[in-house]
Amino acid sequence: xxxxxxxxxxxxxxxxxxxxxxxxxxxxxxxxxxxxxxxxxxxxxxxxxxxxxxxxxxxxxxxxxxxxxxxxxxxxxxxxxxxxxxxxxxxxxxxxxxxxxxxxxxxxxxxxxxxxxxxxxxxxxxxxxxxxxxxxxxxxxxxxxxxxxxxxxxxxxxxxxxxxxxxxxxxxxxxxxxxxxxxxxxxxxxxxxxxxxxxxxxxxxxxxxxxxxxxxxxxxxxxxxxxxxxxxxxxxxxxxxxxxxxxxxxxxxxxxxxxxxxxxxxxxxxxxxxxxxxxxxxxxxxxxxxxxxxxxxxxxxxxxxxxxxxxxxxxxxxxxxxxxxxxxxxxxxxxxxxxxx
Amino acid sequence: xxxxxxxxxxxxxxxxxxxxxxxxxxxxxxxxxxxxxxxxxxxxxxxxxxxxxxxxxxxxxxxxxxxxxxxxxxxxxxxxxxxxxxxxxxxxxxxxxxxxxxxxxxxxxxxxxxxxxxxxxxxxxxxxxxxxxxxxxxxxxxxxxxxxxxxxxxxxxxxxxxxxxxxxxxxxxxxxxxxxxxxxxxxxxxxxxxxxxxxxxxxxxxxxxxxxxxxxxxxxxxxxxxxxxxxxxxxxxxxxxxxxxxxxxxxxxxxxxxxxxxxxxxxxxxxxxxxxxxxxxxxxxxxxxxxxxxxxxxxxxxxxxxxxxxxxxxxxxxxxxxxxxxxxxxxxxxxxxxxxxxxxxxxxxxxxxxxxxxxxx
Numbered sequence: 001x002x003x004x005x006x007x008x009x010x011x012x013x014x015x016x017x018x019x020x021x022x023x024x025x026x027x028x029x030x031x032x033x034x035x036x037x038x039x040x041x042x043x044x045x046x047x048x049x050x051x052x053x054x055x056x057x058x059x060x061x062x063x064x065x066x067x068x069x070x071x072x073x074x075x076x077x078x079x080x081x082x083x084x085x086x087x088x089x090x091x092x093x094x095x096x097x098x099x100x101x102x103x104x105x106x107x108x109x110x111x112x113x114x115x116x117x118x119x120x121x122x123x124x125x126x127x128x129x130x131x132x133x134x135x136x137x138x139x140x141x142x143x144x145x146x147x148x149x150x151x152x153x154x155x156x157x158x159x160x161x162x163x164x165x166x167x168x169x170x171x172x173x174x175x176x177x178x179x180x181x182x183x184x185x186x187x188x189x190x191x192x193x194x195x196x197x198x199x200x201x202x203x204x205x206x207x208x209x210x211x212x213x214x215x216x217x218x219x220x221x222x223x224x225x226x227x228x229x230x231x232x233x234x235x236x237x238x239x240x241x242x243x244x245x246x247x248x249x250x251x252x253x254x255x256x257x258x259x260x261x262x263x264x265x266x267x268x269x270x271x272x273x274x275x276x277x278x279x280x281x282x283x284x285x286x287x288x289x290x291x292x293x294x295x296x297x298x299x300x301x302x303x304x305x306x307x308x309x310x311x312x313x314x315x316x317x318x319x320x321x322x323x324x325x326x327x328x329x330x331x332x333x334x335x336x337x338x339x340x341x
Numbered sequence: 342x343x344x345x346x347x348x349x350x351x352x353x354x355x356x357x358x359x360x361x362x363x364x365x366x367x368x369x370x371x372x373x374x375x376x377x378x379x380x381x382x383x384x385x386x387x388x389x390x391x392x393x394x395x396x397x398x399x400x401x402x403x404x405x406x407x408x409x410x411x412x413x414x415x416x417x418x419x420x421x422x423x424x425x426x427x428x429x430x431x432x433x434x435x436x437x438x439x440x441x442x443x444x445x446x447x448x449x450x451x452x453x454x455x456x457x458x459x460x461x462x463x464x465x466x467x468x469x470x471x472x473x474x475x476x477x478x479x480x481x482x483x484x485x486x487x488x489x490x491x492x493x494x495x496x497x498x499x500x501x502x503x504x505x506x507x508x509x510x511x512x513x514x515x516x517x518x519x520x521x522x523x524x525x526x527x528x529x530x531x532x533x534x535x536x537x538x539x540x541x542x543x544x545x546x547x548x549x550x551x552x553x554x555x556x557x558x559x560x561x562x563x564x565x566x567x568x569x570x571x572x573x574x575x576x577x578x579x580x581x582x583x584x585x586x587x588x589x590x591x592x593x594x595x596x597x598x599x600x601x602x603x604x605x606x607x608x609x610x611x612x613x614x615x616x617x618x619x620x621x622x623x624x625x626x627x628x629x630x631x632x633x634x635x636x637x638x639x640x641x642x643x644x645x646x647x648x649x650x651x652x653x654x655x656x657x658x659x660x661x662x663x664x665x666x667x668x669x670x671x672x673x674x675x676x677x678x679x680x681x682x683x684x685x686x687x688x689x690x691x692x693x694x695x696x697x698x699x700x701x702x
Binding site (some may be wrong): 008011012014015016017051052054055056057058060067068070071086090093094095096099100102103104105106109110111114134137138141142231241244245248249 | 371374375376377378380381382383384385387397400402404407408409413414415417430433436437441445446447448449478479480481521527646648673675676677678
């Protein structure tokens with residue numbers, strides 16, 4: 001007969017506590033005995049709930065309607081409790097040295113692959129399945145919101161606008177694109193300055209400021225337009241939404257519920273990961289534009305020149321900056337464009 | 342059932358000394374042991390595409406609760422993984438809904454944000470109630486009895502109203518929030534009593550504010566002067582260098598002033614709250630301890646690329662335990678569980694459909 005000492009018994013429903021010993025009998029029976037040798041209860045291991053082993057925390061044994069037994073997790077106690085039917089295998093895994101070492105390598109490796117390849121390819125699938133009418137609504141609402149905030153009506157003369165529209169209708173024909181897939185609009189924007197952006201339904205907005213900056217050079221404007229068309233045909237907006245959402249969820253899932261500074265770290269990683277996605281999409285759009293320029297008969301260095309003019313309006317960039325911005329470094333984009341010549 | 346109770350032992354069990362005594366809070370968790378639990382559970386979570394995270398959370402909480410002892414008795418964490426999973430699925434759905442709304446329509450996003458904002462008090466109450474109900478000490482559960490109406494007042498209406506006082510009333514609002522949280526905690530049939538002082542909240546909040554402003558001014562003038570002395574307008578890395586120094590200074594200022602507030606208020610709450618005749622509490626967390634803890638935690642996390650997380654959690658729990666004392670009062674053994682009709686806190690089915698902690702963590 002074995003005696004396990006150093007346990008505490010907590011009777012059900014009251015905060016009393018009692019130092020006790022556990023006496024083990026044959027047939028999985030056991031008795032709880034207090035320090036004055038009074039018998040508190042006798043039961044079998046089959047009639048109690050034994051909480052899973054976890055590290056070296058004390059073992060908890062629930063006696064339904066009677067109370068709770070807590071005892072330090074020494075080897076004798078652990079051996080006794082292996083008879084319980086309610087034990088899972090997880091504690092074994094958690095103390096398996098090989099698995100711990102393997103996990104230390106596999107966890108970062110799998111997370112890296114997940115962020116690098118898993119999320120982007122899932123995002124491409126997601127982008128394919130977004131219903132067209134949702135894309136339409138999203139784009140319209142966004143344009144309305146922008147028109148009410150940072151965009152004003154274009155001050156370019158109507159003839160100038162028409163001239164560009166005709167030219168670009170011709171370009172989209174040459175690219176075998178439906179002209180209804182794209183809707184080019186001019187706007188003025190002091191806030192955005194020289195800029196162009198695409199909405200997922202094919203609306204492409206070009207600011208008066210950009211037209212001014214590129215000195216009404218049709219080839220340069222077309223090069224920028226091709227970049228935006230690249231965003232639209234590759235469904236970049238939807239991919240970015242999916243990627244942003246999946247990354248935020250994943251990072252919250254793994255790093256959530258922590259202190260403020262640690263959350264700042266998680267937020268920072270989130271920003272960096274998302275910027276990597278968004279920069280990748282910019283490269284795709286750049287390369288789309290570069291691949292189309294020769295066939296369309298534009299000046300070969302149109303895209304590089306346009307980028308150079310834009311870069312001249314921006315403050316100089318440092319190497320670390322690519323971590324904190326959504327677009328690749330202008331310097332590298334220009335290099336890439338020059339290399340394509 | 343093959344069980345028998347010896348009825349000869351009917352007299353109340355008196356093992357507790359009758360005089361009040363001050364005891365330490367001890368934390369027994371070990372970094373190595375917890376690292377193993379953490380990394381294996383993380384792998385299982387990834388392999389199961391996140392589903393296992395609910396089970397992992399339960400194991401983590403059990404590890405920290407059961408390693409915390411007051412007066413030789415350990416805490417118990419009693420949540421069921423499925424309850425956690427349910428809350429987490431709702432949390433993910435709400436966040437996804439918000440993301441999609443933001444992505445697809447600014448109008449829809451505004452509506453979703455407003456609804457979520459108005460629902461915040463409900464989530465906070467549900468979460469507090471859940472966390473308290475699944476915590477037990479000496480086989481007696483805690484609970485949270487705060488009502489939604491009151492929660493709406495302290496978490497939504499008062500903060501909005503404080504804007505109109507140019508935030509001068511904000512410390513008072515923060516006191517009301519803490520009062521709501523702590524005075525609604527129960528342990529068995531005993532209710533927590535608080536005597537929070539508005540003056541202390543004003544001291545802590547304005548102290549934190551002035552520390553922040555003063556340090557920020559020092560940082561701006563100090564660094565500004567040294568920067569202009571060395572500035573080389575040709576060099577782009579200079580720009581990044583000064584940006585980084587400024588960001589670090591900014592983070593440090595926030596850290597110092599928020600630690601001033603957090604340490605003072607934690608001490609104040611612990612030193613004034615009590616469970617009548619059961620226990621009173623003491624906390625002497627110094628600002629320097631908290632700042633040092635947070636700075637070293639952050640550096641360790643970044644430099645180890647996240648691998649130091651188990652070490653951080655263990656040492657943080659240890660520091661908070663070390664600065665906390667409990668005065669055990671004679672009534673400690675006389676608390677009656679709220680669910681005394683049923684067997685024991687552990688394994689007891691008190692969950693209903695609204696018992697969950699909506700969130701991702």
